[in-house]
Amino acid sequence: MPDRLDGLTGSCVQIPCSFYIPDQNKYTFNSTIHTSGVWIKENPYFGGRPDSVIFNSSKTVNIYQGKITGNMSQKNCTTVFFNVATSYTNRYFFRIESQPFRATDNEKSVDINVRRKTQFNCSPTIFPSSYSFHQNLPSSPILTVSGEMKEGTPVSFNCSAVAPCPEHPPELTWTLPTQFTTENQLQENPDQTKSVLSTVTFTPSYLHHEKNITCTAVYPVGTSNKTAEHNMMLNVSFSPKDTSASISPADPVLVGSCVNLTCSSTANPPVTNFTWFQISGDKPIQVASGLSYSLNVTVGDGGLYYCEARNSHGCGKSNDVQLAIKGKTGT
Template structure:
């Protein structure tokens, strides 16, 4: 099309039919506030529209309706060069396609092979019948990057030893025809389930759910979700790393005595209890075994004992909200007793 013909077409776009005055909402569109695109891929804009009551009689669903996309500013009278796409094919600065059914007020559109220069605000306009109108109050901010945004890992509930848990990884799919593939790296065996999901704003994401049974050995281990986006003949990847926080009852509980060598009656010895737990141990308890009888003798992580008797065996227990762990038994040996 020659430059003069193109100009006449744009003038016709603005002037024929009902003239829309900038600042007055003659069209009501619904679309996301923001879309993140990937260089070389496509971007799908979920879009629908409605006509205000004062124009209900002018808009005819039975008459073919065209869709127009305007960049940066919605005032096509002042900025005619901002029109970047018209579904009748006469303006196609951006290669695109309206995939929605315009007669059903669905203006969902796909732009192909986007670049970082596409990053901007976009407004929608209808054209091609007695009523024409633009929504100046609603735009979608498209942000195109050379690299994909990282997926997001979320945890459903507490990660507790011995209890199956699900982790979710979500990655945006700005080009639903070529969604990303999600993979996991975990320090244990797992099962996965992947699916496309529609978000409240009608954008599309890929959701991957992994289910496994954690052990206390997995505490503070790293997990990774990787999103691989197909772009042309190559791939672009992004990942999210997260450290597992596994709740577990006390493990590796042990008791120690100092001095370890036989001691004299009347001297002091220190007994110390240690344990690994998440959350940390909140209560340590000491027990003595003497003549086959077990007796609770103290509480606290450390226990200082004035040696007055015949010695014996001691052990401790550590407890948190998930359970308890019992230590080994340590011998309190007294000089002059039992051959010492």
């Protein structure tokens, strides 16, 4: 069985459980004979402490309301405790009682931690993916991303929330800045506990960069719902966008004047190279590189200019700007 399980008051907790009989005792255990399962809290040695035996499947009345859902004849002792309370927080041991075989595994136990029904209402902005929760609140779902978040390339997000009560698993919902499709399923973890997995797929654009994505787990508890959520800020890679060029001064200038041309662009990762071009006839000619281009104007400098911004994902071209020279025909 798992080392630890978390639950919420008023809900149920399912304990995945199986057992085997050591070779030296296998001939004293008869699977065809009715076998009872007994749960003991805190300490496996219950002699003189009858209240530590909180559940016995052979009895109709127990301290804990529960049921062994596994088939004991097949050595499956999976158990569900219903309507759990914070007082259930403790360590538990399992005992087999059959004729003539009786045994308790003193070295294996499960710690059950039951949280109070407190509303979870925290919305941290987190990147990269991480999560946390207060001990009195439902566990935050785990949010992960598969693949690189790149503009135009479909990406999948996985949200997983523990389902301590598989009969009433949490419902997972998404909040995204775009249209999306989802796929939900109840899955079994390596320790045989259950969790709900929701996968959402969408194609990000540069407009989604630094927007939030939220996965919310809604836990049904009695007649009410308790929620836990996990936020992630999107980090979308994209080629340069909104590339523009400006010229100062913008008015016609005299030959010999100083003029500054500046390029701006939005990109992730940031722009690594700015290149300036002057349009001569029908062909652009590269004249400089860098975010800014300064020149002392000569007669041949008049005309149209533009810049290109480049990063590892591509290139963006700016608008054309006019460098006008006073007294020059056609400007």
